[in-house]
Amino acid sequence: MYEKKIPKDFSCGISITLEIMGGKWKPCLIDSINKGMHRPSELAKHHPNASKRVLSLQLKELEAYGVIRKVIHPVLPPKVEYFLTEVGESLLPLVDMMENWGSEFMSEFNNRQENIHVGVTKM
Amino acid sequence: MYEKKIPKDFSCGISITLEIMGGKWKPCLIDSINKGMHRPSELAKHHPNASKRVLSLQLKELEAYGVIRKVIHPVLPPKVEYFLTEVGESLLPLVDMMENWGSEFMSEFNNRQENIHVGVTKM
């Protein structure tokens, strides 16, 4: 087992939140699970740029922090489902805000590009 | 200059937000600047665990994305101030939510610890 060598800094609430939500795919996973994608294969299909290993890892961390709950169905082929816990649901406003802000910022970015193409660069 | 080798994935809004806010100290910096700490030395004093170099880097990135604005006073010794732009202010609700959620989660965490000490562990 790997042991971290640099102690985490939890002086402020922000660092706690980043610890739990900071992973590359964690907020996306919470969002996807909330939208009804419960099985790992569904999640993988919806995030083709994430490797199976990393998705597994981040799901495991989210589970360890009590953000999601794992349900294993004892069938063949294996079937697993993840669900948000109460803690996980309390994160939804944050996730939504991240999604919304990012989308708006992206479109503003694109608008600037368009303006440049039309030659209307304004400082 | 260093050039990234792994293309960033900006498929969803969340990844944009993480690109801008994902740095170890960026949300803290936005929060601190908003609370009136405008000079690098103040920011450094308030985040003793962050090295001067990293603070500089992250401030520069925030500036590049138009989240903060840098004001250089041509005096000796040098005096620099950072201010939130409109974009930066639009991030404040997100930062506040991160701070609040993290603080609550931390106290819940501590409560569990206390309960264990008193022997009232309930599943």
Next chain:
DNA sequence: CGGTATCCAAGCGGATACTG
């Protein structure tokens, strides 16, 4: 005081192959 150059450790995460 503010910023940068240099060096390097640590850790995150990508690719692949394998197990049950």
Next chain:
DNA sequence: CAGTATCCGCTTGGATACCG
């Protein structure tokens, strides 16, 4: 299908010294 083991590249960021 779900998960893990292994390997390793890339990026982040910590430490320090130095410049304007």
